Amino acid sequence: MGLKNNYLITFVIGTRPEAIKMAPLILEFRKSERFKINIILSGQHDEMIRPIMDFFKLKEDVNFKVLGQCNSLEQTTSLILNELSNYFDKYIPDIVFVQGDTITAFVGALSAFFKKIPVGHVEAGLRTESIFSPFPEEANRRMISQLASLHFSPTKLASENLLKNGIKKNIFVSGNTVVDALNLVSERKKKFEIEGIDIYNEAFILTTVHRRENWGEPLKNIARAILNVVKKNDGIKVILPMHRNPLVRKPLIEQLGNNENILLIDPLPYFEFIMALKNAYIVLTDSGGIQEEAHTLGKPILILRDCTERPEVMLDGKALLVGTDSKNIELELNNLIQVSKEFKELKKNLNTFGRGDASKLIFKETLNFLKEKN
Ligand code: UDP
Numbered sequence: 001m002g003l004k005n006n007y008l009i010t011f012v013i014g015t016r017p018e019a020i021k022m023a024p025l026i027l028e029f030r031k032s033e034r035f036k037i038n039i040i041l042s043g044q045h046d047e048m049i050r051p052i053m054d055f056f057k058l059k060e061d062v063n064f065k066v067l068g069q070c071n072s073l074e075q076t077t078s079l080i081l082n083e084l085s086n087y088f089d090k091y092i093p094d095i096v097f098v099q100g101d102t103i104t105a106f107v108g109a110l111s112a113f114f115k116k117i118p119v120g121h122v123e124a125g126l127r128t129e130s131i132f133s134p135f136p137e138e139a140n141r142r143m144i145s146q147l148a149s150l151h152f153s154p155t156k157l158a159s160e161n162l163l164k165n166g167i168k169k170n171i172f173v174s175g176n177t178v179v180d181a182l183n184l185v186s187e188r189k190k191k192f193e194i195e196g197i198d199i200y201n202e203a204f205i206l207t208t209v210h211r212r213e214n215w216g217e218p219l220k221n222i223a224r225a226i227l228n229v230v231k232k233n234d235g236i237k238v239i240l241p242m243h244r245n246p247l248v249r250k251p252l253i254e255q256l257g258n259n260e261n262i263l264l265i266d267p268l269p270y271f272e273f274i275m276a277l278k279n280a281y282i283v284l285t286d287s288g289g290i291q292e293e294a295h296t297l298g299k300p301i302l303i304l305r306d307c308t309e310r311p312e313v314m315l316d317g318k319a320l321l322v323g324t325d326s327k328n329i330e331l332e333l334n335n336l337i338q339v340s341k342e343f344k345e346l347k348k349n350l351n352t353f354g355r356g357d358a359s360k361l362i363f364k365e366t367l368n369f370l371k372e373k374n
Contacts, residue, residue: 004374008036009366010093012084013060014044014104016052017289020270021099021122023056024180028359034367038093042080042104043067048244051269056184062087073136076103084111094370095120095150099177100288101134101141109147118373119144120366122177124151125158126288126309127165133307134213141309150369152362154292154353155312170369174361175354178292183356185274192272196263197237199279205229205236205333206280208287209252209304210243218324219248222304223255225329226284230261233337238262239276282336284329292353295319302332312352 011026013019029035039058041049043065053060064083070076080103088111096112098105099122109119121144131139145151145167153159154176162171197204209222226238240256242249242264256262268276274293277283283294286304291313294301301319313319322332 004094004370006034006036007094007370008038008091010038010040010091010096012040012042012096012098012104012108013049014042014080014102014108016045016048016267017287018099018102018105019049019052019056019058020181020289021177022097023052023058024177024184024359025097025122025362026058027056027184028363032363032367038091040064040084040087040108042083042107044076044080044102044104045244048267055270073103077107080104080107081111084108085114088112088115088117093117094374095366097122098144098148099123101126101137101144103136103140106140106143109144113147118149118369119147120150120152120362121145121148122152122174122362123154123158124148124171125153125160125162127158127161128307128309130307134211134305134309138309150366152358152365154358157312170365172361172365174365175356175358176292177358177362178289179296179351179354179356180359181270182274182293182296185271188271190271192275194239194263194265194268194272194276196260197239199239199276203236203281204279205238205282205284206276207238207240207284208243208290209240209285210245210248211286211305214286214304214324215247218304219251220255221324221326222329223252225326225333226262227256227259228326228330229333229337230259232334236261236281236337239280240264241266241268241273241276243267282333284333291319296350296353298350300336302329302336304329315352316350 011022013022029037039060041060041063043063046067066079095118097120098108112119128138151162151171152174156173159171159173230238242252283299283301291310295313302322306323322329
């Protein structure tokens with residue numbers, strides 16, 4: 001025991017939220033001389049990940065650039081699996097880290113498992129009732145749990161889900177690294193501007209929508225609700241940073257492109273997005289990461305989904321599942337706007353997802369695990 005002094009750790013990252021939630025952890029490991037770090041990007045997101053890597057001053061060792069080469073989940077899976085298999089033939093890390101529930105995270109865990117390399121899973125234990133929702137993420141996260149050696153749960157509830165699934169060892173309630181990242185952003189004081197709105201003084205709803213289950217009809221319903229709400233409420237604006245996916249952008253531009261109070265913009269750099277979030281009256285989103293961030297900042301949230309793997313955000317009564325029925329979204333948004341002044345005054349930080357020290361805990365437990373093993 002304890003014979004080895006230096007370890008190689010590999011982080012496998014596919015999408016923007018994975019980069020955001022891995023970044024503080026990578027920075028933590030980087031502080032230690034005992035770890036050599038490899039960062040692998042699968043390229044599941046390309047353009048959207050770059051500003052995050054730049055913001056946190058991270059540089060990948062390799063990028064498989066799968067986006068554009070794959071038209072299906074199967075192709076994405078097999079391409080990343082082949083690339084990782086070849087990579088791990090050359091470089092054998094002591095541990096591989098994956099985050100969340102994307103195809104990249106699942107395949108990262110699977111290929112490490114095939115080579116008998118231990119896997120650390122960040123944000124372990126989120127669950128919905130149905131393996132098909134969200135698709136394919138719910139299945140991905142369940143499968144990762146079966147393959148991983150270390151499970152870092154953001155909350156107690158998530159850790160209990162793992163116990164229910166029969167995972168018995170190495171479950172740690174670490175908090176979510178999304179809060180660590182949020183804290184790193186908050187250290188910067190710089191202001192910024194979005195054309196068409198003064199985010200520091202005007203009332204606005206911040207909206208994002210990107211999930212697969214909302215493509216098509218649900219997206220049109222959401223857009224209809226937003227338009228009606230803006231028409232009905234003088235002085236309320238909407239900022240909508242659009243995901244790069246054309247299936248998301250096209251219907252939004254078609255339905256909302258002509259209203260001067262609805263600002264359809266490109267994805268914001270991470271720092272600017274967090275600044276917008278801090279100043280928003282209301283958050284309307286189907287994003288998981290944004291729910292965690294908005295909740296941590298004490299914002300009222302309407303969740304554009306029928307079910308959630310993050311029931312914790314609803315416990316303070318300031319988040320509501322509104323689904324994608326346009327009448328329902330409209331009703332709940334109008335209600336919230338009525339009381340939004342009160343919400344603005346209610347700003348307080350919540351620690352549901354931790355206090356921003358998840359990375360430190362994960363570092364410590366990983367080092368213990370590796371020392372025991374070697
Ligand atoms: N985000 C960003 N710019 C934007 C919109 C979101 O940097 O214009 C960040 C946000 O702070 C959050 C993450 O992207 O941490 C969420 O990503 P997304 O909604 O794509 O994925 P999910 O969390 O649903 O997996």
